[in-house]
Amino acid sequence: MLMADQKPLLRNEMKRRRAAFALSSPLAGDMLAEIAEAHLDEHRAWPDRDAIIAGYWPIQSEINPFPLLQIFEERGYALALPCLVGEGDGFRMIFRRFSLGDHLVSGPFDIHQPADEADEIAPDVVFMPLLAFDGQGWRLGYGGGYYDRVLARLRAQKDVKGYGVAFSGQQLAEIPFEVHDQPLDGIFTDQGVIQVRSKV
Ligand SMILES: Nc1nc2c(c(=O)[nH]1)N(C=O)[C@@H](CNc1ccc(C(=O)N[C@@H](CCC(=O)O)C(=O)O)cc1)CN2
Numbered sequence: 001m002l003m004a005d006q007k008p009l010l011r012n013e014m015k016r017r018r019a020a021f022a023l024s025s026p027l028a029g030d031m032l033a034e035i036a037e038a039h040l041d042e043h044r045a046w047p048d049r050d051a052i053i054a055g056y057w058p059i060q061s062e063i064n065p066f067p068l069l070q071i072f073e074e075r076g077y078a079l080a081l082p083c084l085v086g087e088g089d090g091f092r093m094i095f096r097r098f099s100l101g102d103h104l105v106s107g108p109f110d111i112h113q114p115a116d117e118a119d120e121i122a123p124d125v126v127f128m129p130l131l132a133f134d135g136q137g138w139r140l141g142y143g144g145g146y147y148d149r150v151l152a153r154l155r156a157q158k159d160v161k162g163y164g165v166a167f168s169g170q171q172l173a174e175i176p177f178e179v180h181d182q183p184l185d186g187i188f189t190d191q192g193v194i195q196v197r198s199k200v
Pocket residue numbers: 056057058059062082084093109111129141142143144145146147
């Protein structure tokens with residue numbers, strides 16, 4: 001079994017690998033959106049019409065989720081993006097309402113996010129980037145614990161689905177997990193959708 005103290009080493013290795021995948025698959029975001037659309041049609045697995053779908057502003061070698069978000073918006077879903085709020089080390093992640101084409105502002109880590117005027121909302125589905133995932137739905141992120149904390153908070157209020165967005169090569173046999181880790185319900189990859197818990 002892998003131990004949690006191996007996470008930093010795994011992070012470095014998976015950053016390197018993800019960068020290589022991104023270089024060889026510049027259109028992964030479009031491929032992933034097509035695959036997701038076919039999957040959702042085939043399995044008649046669209047979320048309820050009033051569901052709010054959260055994506056993210058891609059940084060470094062993360063897959064661009066905007067083609068995927070566009071599919072949801074075209075079908076009438078409301079969208080959201082994460083916002084880091086607060087000062088210094090103590091950023092907190094919340095979600096704000098967003099429509100494609102809206103003006104965004106540059107936030108911490110140079111991540112673009114909706115302006116403070118945009119309404120804070122609680123998404124029902126959260127698509128999130130990651131460095132690695134495994135077949136149990138455990139996720140390795142940058143180590144800030146932002147997604148774990150926000151999912152724990154949202155899941156205390158309502159049933160919130162969390163899906164990873166990743167190159168299929170980011171799958172590992174096992175990710176060391178800790179008690180605070182929030183599991184994914186599935187992973188949308190450029191090679192297909194991997195269902196872990198609930199049916200998507
Ligand atoms: N697109 C996106 N948004 C996100 C996250 C994410 O992973 N991806 N995060 C998910 O938690 C939070 C931000 N966490 C971040 C953590 C590290 C770095 C970063 O640039 N790390 C550099 C090293 C920086 C340094 O040490 O100076 C790196 O890893 O190379 C950026 C954002 C919230 N929003």
